[in-house]
């Protein structure tokens with residue numbers, strides 16, 4: 143059960159503190175200090191501490207709210223790192239992919255992190271201090287650095303860390319999908335051509351109806367994976383959700399850009415901050431094919447005559 | 458924004474599920490069908506056996522032979538039947554929508570007359586909506602019913618009426634007053650005995666080679682006055698109220714399910730990576746669709762009329778029913794097509810054009826969703 147008070151206040155604070163200017167600045171590589179301070183002042187980065195009183199469900203509801211605003215800070219990473227390491231000091235702890243030879247890739251804002259967690263798809267988790275950083279970015283312009291680390295310590299948390307991180311991208315995508323759908327609906331009602339709002343045209347209505355259906359499916363899939371936290375099937379539910387949400391993202395981004403016409407193709411418009419993230423997040427912590435394959439291998443091992451039971455009795 | 462909340466099935470769902478599975482395992486008739494399309498297996502004996510178990514009209518009051526059970530329990534039974542490929546079409550329409558229609562709008566006498574027999578699996582209904590010139594534009598129906606001494610005289614033609622050659626009754630949507638300014642006014646629904654005088658039923662062979670839908674011609678067919686459903690002139694409201702039931706059930710995403718089962722079987726215990734990915738991708742769709750469809754069952758249970766949500770689930774479900782056989786086909790080289798896969802796949806593909814037509818076309822559903830989004 144999520145605590146709607148926390149989630150509502152997070153949504154409000156994110157909406158108040160994040161705007162196009164903040165997004166543009168972050169994309170230029172400058173860490174949005176003021177925004178991050180607002181997040182930390184309210185303790186959102188500590189929500190996932192085992193003794194915070196909030197459930198993991200709250201955490202993902204907050205991550206979804208952050209996705210709705212394309213919040214350009216590593217909130218999910220910090221939340222989970224604080225959970226797995228315990229909170230120590232004010233430095234940023236980010237989470238990337240542990241690699242061989244001491245180079246960890248895809249580290250959000252590795253450039254300002256005081257410590258870094260490295261994860262593998264096999265649920266191994268390590269912690270290290272960065273020694274040097276090569277800046278990088280995903281296609282949304284979100285900081286994704288490569289960090290060279292020195293001494294590496296293993297971290298034992300007894301949780302499926304990789305799927306939990308994948309779920310953070312699923313939940314953020316669900317939020318961003320709701321947001322771009324709203325943008326499309328609003329624009330279709332405002333933009334006039336041929337003497338009427340383009341929402342009057344059936345072809346436009348159908349694109350938006352289809353997008354709405356995909357968004358609804360993505361949100362249900364994301365929520366179902368969140369509901370599965372702590373259960374035996376958690377990783378498989380994340381697999382289903384990452385696959386379904388990724389597919390929805392492709393369809394919805396295409397449709398919403400089409401509705402916006404050329405204005406949505408400009409850098410000046412805010413739409414691309416969401417749509418590029420939706421594209422980029424599909425690949426992070428396992429792309430669709432990775433998760434589909436894991437899920438498919440499990441179902442194949444159960445056998446054809448167990449397929450229905452697998453679908454119908456998730457708990 | 459449209460919401461699809463998570464639902465948790467009641468505690469007795471697991472037992473009920475086991476009972477249905479045991480029943481299917483022990484059924485001595487012909488099972489399973491190559492596909493899981495609700496429209497494909499006609500078996501009155503099977504329907505009667507389901508009736509004995511109390512699995513028809515499950516949500517209806519006990520006074521009419523119903524089970525007084527929840528929509529979730531009905532959901533469990535229907536999804537288990539479909540997934541197994543059970544032959545359910547004989548009683549399907551009566552259970553899904555004709556019965557609920559009579560419960561809501563019928564007279565007490567009609568409820569006593571029809572509902573108990575429906576729950577016994579001995580009374581089957583067809584839907585008499587479409588006509589030669591009225592498909593998506595349902596309000597344009599031209600079949601007329603004129604009040605005469607001793608009842609109403611029906612004239613006109615219904616088309617695509619599934620099961621009319623086998624079923625006992627049709628609920629026909631007809632004009633009881635000439636069309637005026639308000640095109641939704643002047644429509645009424647009647648229970649029509651399909652074996653009655655003045656009624657001719659001609660099966661129409663479909664592209665898969667079966668005879669399922671029909672042309673039904675009324676020539677001065679006399680229908681007794683007590684067969685009017687609800688009020689004369691209220692037909693439009695009544696017919697649209699059926700849609701939440703008609704559009705959101707498991708039959709809207711499970712038609713192709715047996716293809717998936719045979720696909721997984723053909724891939725074997727250690728599939729290649731592209732096969733595993735296809736299996737997983739399909740599962741992600743299926744798990745999500747089932748949850749959305751159950752969410753609509755929850756809305757029905759709470760007394761809401763989720764017409765928009767139901768249209769949305771049908772739209773997604775029908776798209777999936779068409780996408781899935783294609784994904785399976787592409788992941789299995791033709792030489793790896795087992796006999797079981799070939800049969801399920803061919804049967805499903807040959808019926809697939811109908812998935813996005815019956816029960817409201819894709820285009821009409823998108824229009825319903827668009828209206829729900831405030832676009833029209």
Ligand SMILES: Cc1cc2nc3c(=O)[nH]c(=O)nc-3n(C[C@H](O)[C@H](O)[C@H](O)COP(=O)(O)OP(=O)(O)OC[C@H]3O[C@@H](n4cnc5c(N)ncnc54)[C@H](O)[C@@H]3O)c2cc1C
Pocket residue numbers: 344583584585586587588591592593594616617618619620670811814815816817818819820821
């Ligand atoms: C297998 C099967 C079983 C059926 N069983 C029954 C039954 O038991 N009882 C019954 O009453 N009917 C039944 N139907 C009929 C079904 O309800 C109709 O096929 C459906 O309503 C569409 O009507 P139509 O076929 O005349 O197509 P049309 O309405 O003529 O449509 C043709 C095409 O034009 C599109 N179109 C139409 N209007 C619009 C619009 N305003 N905007 C955009 N596109 C539009 C449609 O989406 C479709 O693609 C059955 C159909 C099938 C295939």
